[in-house]
Amino acid sequence: GALGRRKPDTWQLGSHADRTAERTNVPVLVVRQAEPFQQWLGGARPLRIVLGVDSSLSSETAGRWITDIAEFGPCEVVLTHLYWVPEEFHRLGLGGVRSWVDRDQDITRTLEQEYSERFAGLFSAAKVSYRLEPHFGRIGDGLAALASKEHADLVVVGCHHRGAVARAWEGSVSRHVLRCAGTSVACVPPPAEAPELHT
Numbered sequence: 001g002a003l004g005r006r007k008p009d010t011w012q013l014g015s016h017a018d019r020t021a022e023r024t025n026v027p028v029l030v031v032r033q034a035e036p037f038q039q040w041l042g043g044a045r046p047l048r049i050v051l052g053v054d055s056s057l058s059s060e061t062a063g064r065w066i067t068d069i070a071e072f073g074p075c076e077v078v079l080t081h082l083y084w085v086p087e088e089f090h091r092l093g094l095g096g097v098r099s100w101v102d103r104d105q106d107i108t109r110t111l112e113q114e115y116s117e118r119f120a121g122l123f124s125a126a127k128v129s130y131r132l133e134p135h136f137g138r139i140g141d142g143l144a145a146l147a148s149k150e151h152a153d154l155v156v157v158g159c160h161h162r163g164a165v166a167r168a169w170e171g172s173v174s175r176h177v178l179r180c181a182g183t184s185v186a187c188v189p190p191p192a193e194a195p196e197l198h199t
Contacts, residue, residue: 021159021178027065027188030178036153037184046074046127050152052143052173053081053115058158062188063122066156075126078150079115082135082142083107101134108132140176147183156186 021028031037040047049066053059066077085100088107098104111132119128131150135142147155159174174187 018175018178021174021187025189027186029184029186031184032182033153033184040073040153043073046076048076048078048151048153050078050080050131050143050147050150050155052139052155052157052177053079053119056158058188058190060118060122060158061190062156062158062186063119065186065188066126067122070123070126077123077126077128078131078152079119079128080131080133080143080146081111081115082133082139082146083111084136085134103132103134107134138173138176140173141180143173143177144180144182147181152183154184154186155181156188159187159189 017028017030021030036047039045047069051059051062051066053063066075069075085098085104085107088094088104088111089098092107092110094104094106112130115130115132131146133142133146143155143157155177157174157177159172174185178185178187
């Protein structure tokens with residue numbers, strides 16, 4: 001369990017939850033509210049999940065973890081990617097006058113096609129929607145804020161190999177989500193036998 005709320009509008013993460021998520025080689029679920037899971041397991045409603053994705057192997061591992069828990073009850077998955085606008089303009093060869101703040105239709109269309117092709121096979125048993133948004137600042141903060149807007153019960157993120165140095169955890173997306181999200185969070189590491197990705 002997470003530590004809970006210590007002062008108004010500030011969610012706190014306990015040291016035990018933080019250290020466990022940092023050091024373990026298995027998925028870690030940090031629970032802030034139990035009621036959504038009780039209702040889901042009781043068949044009262046679907047579990048609403050925000051899945052943070054990028055180009056890494058860890059995103060697919062996190063997606064497969066969702067397919068595993070979907071065997072226990074229906075899930076609604078909001079597949080979410082927050083992108084750095086100049087990088088996508090360069091990658092896709094997009095020119096002209098374009099906004100760095102508003103969603104770009106060409107980027108949105110391309111990303112949705114890429115992620116639907118990549119993840120479609122994983123979520124045959126879940127209802128899937130997409131949130132592909134431009135973002136400035138830390139990705140973890142953005143995912144936490146978006147989860148609140150989407151009224152998510154759970155945020156799921158992939159995380160690094162546990163052989164990485166501690167400072168990698170300090171700056172990781174998964175740790176920022178754990179600390180900032182007002183909802184439950186699952187951190188899913190890649191399989192122990194998976195190769196490390198370097199970007």
